[in-house]
Amino acid sequence: MKFELPLGDLVEAVVEFLMRHAQWLFDAIEIVVGGLADGIGAALEFPPDVVLAGLIVGLAFYRVGWKFAVFAAVALAVIFALGLWPQTVDTLTLVLTATVIALILGIPLGIAAGRSDRIESALRPMLDLMQTMPAFVYLIPAAMFFGLGTVPGVIATIVFALPPVVRLTSLGIRQVPEELVEAGLAFGCTSRQLLFKVQIPTALPSIMAGVNQTIMLALSMVVIASMIGAGGLGNQVLRGIQRLDIGLGFEGGLAVVLVAILLDRITQSFGKPRTKSAPMTARGSTAPTSESADRPAAMQPAEPGA
Amino acid sequence: MTTKIAVRGLCKVFGTAPAKALELLRRGLSKEEIFARTGQTIGVHDANFEIEAGEIFVVMGLSGSGKSTLVRMLNRLIEPTAGEIVVDGRDITRMSRRELIELRRRDMSMVFQNFALMPHLRVWENAAFGLEVAGFDPVARRERAMNALEAVGLKPYAECWPSELSGGMQQRVGLARALANEPSILLMDEAFSALDPLTRGEMQDELLRLQAEHQRTIVFISHDLDEAIRIGDRLAIMEGGRIVQIGRPDEILKAPANDYVRSFFRNVDLTRVLTAGDIARRDQVTLVRHPGEGVRAALRQLRERDREFGYVQDARRRFHGIVSVESLIAALERSNGGASLADAFLPDVTPVPSDVSMSEVLALVARSPYPLPVVDGNGAYVGAISKTAYLEALGRSR
Numbered sequence: 058m059k060f061e062l063p064l065g066d067l068v069e070a071v072v073e074f075l076m077r078h079a080q081w082l083f084d085a086i087e088i089v090v091g092g093l094a095d096g097i098g099a100a101l102e103f104p105p106d107v108v109l110a111g112l113i114v115g116l117a118f119y120r121v122g123w124k125f126a127v128f129a130a131v132a133l134a135v136i137f138a139l140g141l142w143p144q145t146v147d148t149l150t151l152v153l154t155a156t157v158i159a160l161i162l163g164i165p166l167g168i169a170a171g172r173s174d175r176i177e178s179a180l181r182p183m184l185d186l187m188q189t190m191p192a193f194v195y196l197i198p199a200a201m202f203f204g205l206g207t208v209p210g211v212i213a214t215i216v217f218a219l220p221p222v223v224r225l226t227s228l229g230i231r232q233v234p235e236e237l238v239e240a241g242l243a244f245g246c247t248s249r250q251l252l253f254k255v256q257i258p259t260a261l262p263s264i265m266a267g268v269n270q271t272i273m274l275a276l277s278m279v280v281i282a283s284m285i286g287a288g289g290l291g292n293q294v295l296r297g298i299q300r301l302d303i304g305l306g307f308e309g310g311l312a313v314v315l316v317a318i319l320l321d322r323i324t325q326s327f328g329k330p331r332t333k334s335a336p337m338t339a340r341g342s343t344a345p346t347s348e349s350a351d352r353p354a355a356m357q358p359a360e361p362g363a
Numbered sequence: 364m365t366t367k368i369a370v371r372g373l374c375k376v377f378g379t380a381p382a383k384a385l386e387l388l389r390r391g392l393s394k395e396e397i398f399a400r401t402g403q404t405i406g407v408h409d410a411n412f413e414i415e416a417g418e419i420f421v422v423m424g425l426s427g428s429g430k431s432t433l434v435r436m437l438n439r440l441i442e443p444t445a446g447e448i449v450v451d452g453r454d455i456t457r458m459s460r461r462e463l464i465e466l467r468r469r470d471m472s473m474v475f476q477n478f479a480l481m482p483h484l485r486v487w488e489n490a491a492f493g494l495e496v497a498g499f500d501p502v503a504r505r506e507r508a509m510n511a512l513e514a515v516g517l518k519p520y521a522e523c524w525p526s527e528l529s530g531g532m533q534q535r536v537g538l539a540r541a542l543a544n545e546p547s548i549l550l551m552d553e554a555f556s557a558l559d560p561l562t563r564g565e566m567q568d569e570l571l572r573l574q575a576e577h578q579r580t581i582v583f584i585s586h587d588l589d590e591a592i593r594i595g596d597r598l599a600i601m602e603g604g605r606i607v608q609i610g611r612p613d614e615i616l617k618a619p620a621n622d623y624v625r626s627f628f629r630n631v632d633l634t635r636v637l638t639a640g641d642i643a644r645r646d647q648v649t650l651v652r653h654p655g656e657g658v659r660a661a662l663r664q665l666r667e668r669d670r671e672f673g674y675v676q677d678a679r680r681r682f683h684g685i686v687s688v689e690s691l692i693a694a695l696e697r698s699n700g701g702a703s704l705a706d707a708f709l710p711d712v713t714p715v716p717s718d719v720s721m722s723e724v725l726a727l728v729a730r731s732p733y734p735l736p737v738v739d740g741n742g743a744y745v746g747a748i749s750k751t752a753y754l755e756a757l758g759r760s761r
């Protein structure tokens with residue numbers, strides 16, 4: 058006789074139970090997520106297309122540099138030329154909505170995990186599960202709970218994209234040098250001041266790396282989520298696959314890649330330590346050369362801290 | 364002098380069963396034995412000492428001897444297992460969280476081995492860190508931080524990032540940050556150990572200069588004996604969590620408590636520990652200058668005791684000058700009997716203060732034709748250093 062562990066049945070039963078008894082919860086989530094997605098979508102579609110594109114190019118210039126700004130302009134022009142601009146805006150809406158929610162959940166979770174070993178060890182297996190489970194698997198319950206459309210796509214995306222920001226936030230907090238924490242405490246920080254004045258600012262590069270990865274994962278998931286009607290560039294790719302139309306698929310794929318590069322470079326720029334971007338102003342305007350100041354200035358007698 | 368910090372029976376056990384380890388300690392077991400039996404690490408065992416206000420108290424010992432643990436218990440970055448720490452009459456081991464935070468903001472600050480500057484804050488913001496945490500308004504914060512930076516000579520760098528500064532300059536920022544809230548106590552854990560020797564020497568001078576302008580009570584951790592001797596008013600020597608000796612550098616040098624302490628001092632440059640006062644001898648002829656004491660009497664004394672030079676002081680022991688047999692005779696001949704001792708003084712005699720180190724005296728002793736006179740802070744004659752006495756002092760210390 059053949060015996061199979063009835064795990065699938067069990068999961069099904071749980072999902073059905075939830076659907077029957079927790080529908081109010083899903084309705085509430087749907088309202089919040091749907092509302093946020095509508096808001097972000099409206100904000101992106103409000104300005105004329107050219108203005109939005111100009112804003113993106115401007116951001117690329119301000120955060121990364123003029124070369125990258127040129128690249129951004131060309132990339133957006135290509136997307137326009139392919140006629141994929143509306144889908145791209147839809148995709149951006151999905152990515153931003155999922156990312157915003159993932160960060161709102163993930164950063165506090167990561168901070169808590171970074172400060173407490175117990176929370177860390179409770180979270181770790183869940184994060185492992187979320188990350189290793191094939192992305193498609195999330196689509197089924199998401200579709201069952203929320204039907205087809207934007208909201209289930211965003212939900213599935215959040216689940217898939219959440220782990221990196223949690224992990225890297227926790228890691229960043231844990232990697233704050235012990236001496237800095239001691240310095241914070243020695244100068245009289247409360248626990249909250251220690252968090253906001255020492256730990257988070259010091260962990261910021263790591264946290265931003267997590268944000269970047271979360272955005273990239275969200276983008277990749279959004280394509281998959283088009284299978285449950287999330288729309289955007291994913292649809293283009295999906296249609297290419299369904300019709301075995303290489304050209305169509307390639308165009309959609311290219312647009313996704315271009316969006317990915319733009320999002321990646323721009324968000325990465327926020328993770329750079331400030332010392333790298335700032336010295337030009339700090340050094341040029343105020344400080345004498347380093348040889349001259351270490352000694353002579355220090356040897357002049359001066360009132361201490363009076 | 365008032366006692367600023369009094370530490371009594373202070374212990375720290377790292378581990379989960381400190382009570383058991385304390386019990387074994389009381390029975391006299393060593394740190395290693397206790398670790399072998401219970402897995403508990405003794406950080407500090409039964410530390411007792413008092414630090415005067417305005418004193419630089421240096422804690423010395425090999426790595427792992429418990430110095431950092433000791434100093435971190437003084438501001439309770441590490442919670443003591445037992446004992447009390449009385450600062451300005453208040454036992455800080457019994458303070459509430461709130462009181463402790465107030466103490467750290469107002470009375471104590473700390474300088475760290477690896478500077479521990481906040482990488483996301485500019486130099487002046489780092490200097491203002493303690494003020495910001497304590498809730499000063501932005502204007503007062505900036506002003507006081509700038510003053511502190513000026514005191515360490517870094518005002519022109521206020522807008523830089525810490526990573527743009529050299530190690531020595533970064534530690535000046537660390538010092539400015541510690542001075543900005545004008546604490547009465549400064550805790551410095553190997554504050555200069557990460558610096559190259561030249562910069563380290565400069566920072567030591569800097570610290571002494573700041574201390575001369577404004578006395579603070581400083582607990583300074585070091586594993587470098589030369590540094591300890593240079594800046595410390597008193598030293599505490601730690602071995603395996605215990606304080607084995609406390610005293611002024613020269614006291615410890617002259618009477619080391621055990622071989623561990625002796626081994627510390629083995630390679631020390633003694634000429635920097637011992638002072639002119641330590642090696643001056645009172646075996647010269649002293650002549651008291653008063654109206655009755657004439658040139659002839661002085662000459663007679665020197666001849667009787669077969670000495671070449673006489674050291675002249677007054678009734679209050681203040682040093683006046685040196686006469687020699689030759690100069691006395693010359694004075695007699697010049698004046699036909701009416702001479703006073705002052706007429707016979709050798710020219711260009713400058714006495715050395717008793718607290719000048721032996722190394723600084725060396726050149727003077729070598730050049731001086733007579734044993735070098737030494738005076739104390741009041742100008743009173745302490746003794747004289749001959750070339751022989753100097754060499755003997757050197758020899759004794761080997």
Ligand SMILES: Nc1ncnc2c1ncn2[C@@H]1O[C@H](COP(=O)(O)OP(=O)(O)O)[C@@H](O)[C@H]1O
Nearest residue numbers: 377404405406425426427428429430431432433
């Ligand atoms: N947090 C800790 N947990 C366990 N043992 C510790 C801890 N901190 C220090 N120790 C131990 O306490 C002893 C004293 O350490 P420490 O005070 O850092 O010495 P030092 O500063 O003189 O080098 C060492 O044996 C060290 O291993």
Ligand SMILES: [Mg+2]
Nearest residue numbers: 430431432553
């Ligand atoms: Mg140490």
